[in-house]
Amino acid sequence: MYKSLTSNQKQILEKEFSFYKSLSKKHQKQFRHRVASFIDDKEFVGRSGEIVTLEMQTLIAAVGCMLSFGRKEYLYDMIETIIIYPDEFYSSNNDAYHKGEFNPRLKVLVLSWKHFKDGYEVDNDNYNLGLHEFMHAMHLETRISKHIDGMRFKRHFHHIMARIADKDVRQKLDDKQFFRAYAFTNQFEFMAVITEYFFESPKDFKQHYPILYDHVNKALNMQIAGF
Template identity: 45%
Template sequence: MSIYSQIILFLQYDKLAEGEKEIANYFLLFAAILMIVFFVVKIFYFFEMVYVEYVKKKLFFNHVYLRKSKLTSSQKLTLRKNFKFYQKLSSKHQSYFEHRVYQIINETEFIGKDIAVTEEMRVIVTATLVKLTFGLRDYNIESVERIIFYPEEFYSQTNKAYHKGEFNFGLKALVFSWKDVLHGYEIKDDNLNLAIHEFTHAIHFYYMRVRRQSTSAAMFLDTYIELTSMLDSDPKLKSKLVQSNFLRDYAFTNQFEFLSVIVETFIESPQQFKIEFPSIYGKVKTMLGFNFVGY
């Protein structure tokens, strides 16, 4: 008997035998609970979206996991060695961070081109994405299904040039020179981090696609629009930012590179950023939902 036929039968409640009535009661109760949950979620999402639109504050319940996944001892060691951000988190938030790293590693295809992909490589690039989105609920960036590693600069078929990294939206792939990924972590405050830069591109494109379905995307994009509008309406601030050389020249190539460079700078030099350009710093902090030690 099809599910449709069963529903029709349950609706003819008076004709059912006692045993069948009991089954029907359970079925209807389950259906009612599902409907209530569905409407509660929809109502919550509606009010949260309104809240994000007008208040631009941290989202509710960024970290709700029925069962947290755990990393191996060696994976945790890689995090402790390379991410001060992770070290400074509370034990509870470290467990959330580890859960996200685990989930992304297991949902992403890693490919090595003339290089063997190691567990350390997987953890470092994945943890970079987790750090960038740790203040947001929507951390599973669906525009990145695979990460491709080359040992060093590679020839890109996209524009027939050598690259250190690139985001290929069509292939849903991030491509990295592993040498340059490591270089980005060797100097902690030079505002040059290849992995952060390229992941920011991926986040930006993904959030533009899901803008109406994700409060994380809404907060990120709306605040970025506010930031660019603030600079356009304040020529003195904009001129000061350009002439200060606080951001490297590449930031002013276009809106996408500006965002990636400004996020790199925020992540690597938060205190200097806060002192020199507090209003811009505040916007980036809101975009990322960053209410963490050091920021």
């Protein structure tokens, strides 16, 4: 049975979330159900004076559900709590200020609302904090998953890693500098960054690196959403 969103939540998606507007009526109904289920499944906590609003819950859930829309397991079992700060926050994990952070041990996703909003409001600059952090959670979850979603992700992730290990492909990546340098920090950051590009610049991504694009598309099973 499908869960429903309030009229205010529907308006938020229709007004502020371009991915939702691009879906068919059938898929919009499914997306609303998933957003409602996500909100019911997680605890949202405001910090540093931030008051959690319906808009925050709806849009954070929407970004997570956009990334997992091609999956049957879409709720991110490794996330139980979402902490929202108004701006950058101090993290004791590495004694630095962050815009976002995923802590798998505590099952906590932490976000700066300011930078999260920038991520989805400007949807063509290849920066999307929500997508980036949700991909970290998805990536770690799939490493231990026996579900078909996890197995598919792992298979195509290995293809992606093999692809960028190819000398000619890596030279092309270095020469073109299509992806920002931070992508090459490690395999987790690479996957998180190219996911931002996949959703925000799909045509350019596909034109420059069609095989890499195809593996990301299949890893996420996003063909159903027209990618």
